[in-house]
Amino acid sequence: DTGVSQDPRHKITKRGQNVTFRCDPISEHNRLYWYRQTLGQGPEFLTYFQNEAQLEKSRLLSDRFSAERPKGSFSTLEIQRTEQGDSAMYLCASSLAGKGPYGYTFGSGTRLTVV
Amino acid sequence: DAKTTQPTSMDCAEGRAANLPCNHSTISGNEYVYWYRQIHSQGPQYIIHGLKNNETNEMASLIITEDRKSSTLILPHATLRDTAVYYCRHTGTASKLTFGTGTRLQVTL
Numbered sequence: 001d002t003g004v005s006q007d008p009r010h011k012i013t014k015r016g017q018n019v020t021f022r023c024d025p026i027s028e029h030n031r032l033y034w035y036r037q038t039l040g041q042g043p044e045f046l047t048y049f050q051n052e053a054q055l056e057k058s059r060l061l062s063d064r065f066s067a068e069r070p071k072g073s074f075s076t077l078e079i080q081r082t083e084q085g086d087s088a089m090y091l092c093a094s095s096l097a098g099k100g101p102y103g104y105t106f107g108s109g110t111r112l113t114v115v
Numbered sequence: 116d117a118k119t120t121q122p123t124s125m126d127c128a129e130g131r132a133a134n135l136p137c138n139h140s141t142i143s144g145n146e147y148v149y150w151y152r153q154i155h156s157q158g159p160q161y162i163i164h165g166l167k168n169n170e171t172n173e174m175a176s177l178i179i180t181e182d183r184k185s186s187t188l189i190l191p192h193a194t195l196r197d198t199a200v201y202y203c204r205h206t207g208t209a210s211k212l213t214f215g216t217g218t219r220l221q222v223t224l
Contacts, residue, residue, distance in 0.1 A: 004158070033211065042202055042214030043159065056211070091158050093212070101204070101212040102149050106158025 004107035006092050012113045013082055020078045021110045025094030032075050033104070034067055035091040036060065043091050049075060050097055082114045119203050124219040127197075133190040135218050137203030140184045146207050148179060148186050151214070152199040159202065159214070162188065193222045 005024040013019050025032045031050050035043035046065070047057045051072040061067075064082075069075040079086055093106040120138040127133040139148060149164035163170055163177045165186070170177045176189040190197050202217040 040216070042153075042200075042216055045211055045213060048211060093158065100147065100164075101206055101210060102147070102161055102164040104151075104159070104161060104212050106160070108157055 004092055004094055004105050006090075006107035006110050008110055009108065010111045010113075012115060015084060015114055016081055018078065018080045019082060019112065020076050021090055021092075021112075023075045023077070023092030023094075023107060025074070025092070026105055027073075029094035029096055029105070030072070031095045031097050032069055033093045033095070034075070034077050035093065037089040037091060037109070038087075043089075046077075079112075082112075084114045087112055087114045119205065119215060121201075121203055121215065121218045123216070124221065126221050126223060127190075127193045129194055129222055129224055130192055133188075133193040133197065133220060133222070135188040135190075135201050135203075135220065136185065137188070138185045139203070139205045142183050142205045143207075146205045148177065148183075148203065148205045150175070150177065150188050150201060150203050151212075152197075152201045153217070154196075154199040162201075193220075195222050195224070198222045 007022045033048040034046040037043040045058050046061050047067050049069040052069050064080045067077045089109040089111050091109045093104045095103045147164050150162040151159040153159045162174050165177045179186045200217040200219050202214045
């Protein structure tokens with residue numbers, strides 16, 4: 001297993017367009033998390049799944065954001081009608097439930113630029 | 116989880132020990148202290164965690180004060196590859212991972 005994979009690594013889009021990011025977690029990990037990171041700040045939690053169930057969503061996750069994990073494996077994060085304020089690094093992480101906040105493995109992120 | 120206080124930045128000469136402090140005065144009895152780091156353009160990476168006792172692994176040592184209100188992460192022989200942002204947090208085992216702004220460690224020749 002090569003760790004957590006995210007695709008694409010970089011995305012430039014025009015304001016108002018929709019974008020979708022993909023995350024492939026470590027295969028035996030049943031939890032998957034999405035974070036957003038803006039310049040100079042630490043990552044901010046967006047949402048997480050345990051298997052295919054979305055168990056928690058942050059207030060940061062506006063109606064324009066939607067995340068899915070249809071078969072409990074890979075996940076997608078879609079942003080509709082992108083705004084310049086959506087420009088950030090979007091990080092995905094996976095872990096095993098019960099391991100606590102120490103067993104996370106992060107991907108390298110997708111950097112979104114909205115122009 | 117509750118917030119922690121870390122210096123914004125620190126410098127360390129290569130080969131010397133890097134000692135990164137963290138204050139967590141509101142930590143609860145069942146909460147762990149944990150550290151992650153983030154090297155530029157990568158996702159955060161787990162370093163170490165502890166409850167009461169000092170801990171050591173292949174990456175670092177964690178020294179927790181007796182009252183558990185503060186801790187120090189020690190990189191015994193810092194290298195240029197240790198230049199990163201280091202995050203210290205505390206939380207219970209069931210909680211999700213959160214981050215503050217961390218300490219930016221610059222290791223220099």
